[in-house]
Amino acid sequence: MSGLKNIERLCGSSPGGISEQICIIRPEDVDTYPFYSPCSTTITEDIKLKAAAEPFKWNMSSKSVSYSEKIQENKAGDFWSMNLAGRIPKEREEVSQIIQNIKSNDFHILFTDKCGNKKILFCAEIRAELTIGATLSAGNYYQVNISAASLKKAPIFTGEIIN
DSSP, X not given: OOOOOOOOOOOSOOOOOBOSEEEEEOGGGEXXXXXXXXXXXXXXXXXXXXXXXXXXXXXXXXXXXXEEEEEEOOTTOOEEEEEEEEEEESOOXXXXXXXXXXXXXXXXXXXXXXXXXXXXXXXXXXXXXXXXOSSGGGOEEEEEEEEEEESSOOOEEOSOEEO
């Protein structure tokens, strides 16, 4: 069976864009992961965090956040490559410290697109670099790039984060 089916015509708008706020969870803070079927592209169950664990919220500049996912062909087997990018405005000591402290760690990332779909990236790597432009209009910001790879595309997450 090829899995090929008809795709119906979509009426209405399909706005692009990602919400400015992303949610970051440390894998070690998760107590219970939801069941995720290999045949499904949606997770409907909740993610339960350990006692006293909290998800972290990062706010990006509006209209700077974008997301892409695509299949990467590989001799060892194809996989999905996912990338979330955005900007955090203005160089700040607290942001620089966070970026320094998170290097070489993986995180779970939740974000919502402008169509209302909440997606989750498991075991994603966060990288950021500071850019200070040569002119006022060039800006002063951290360019944040979040990447993950998986055998499946990033699922839509309809559950909740439970503390």
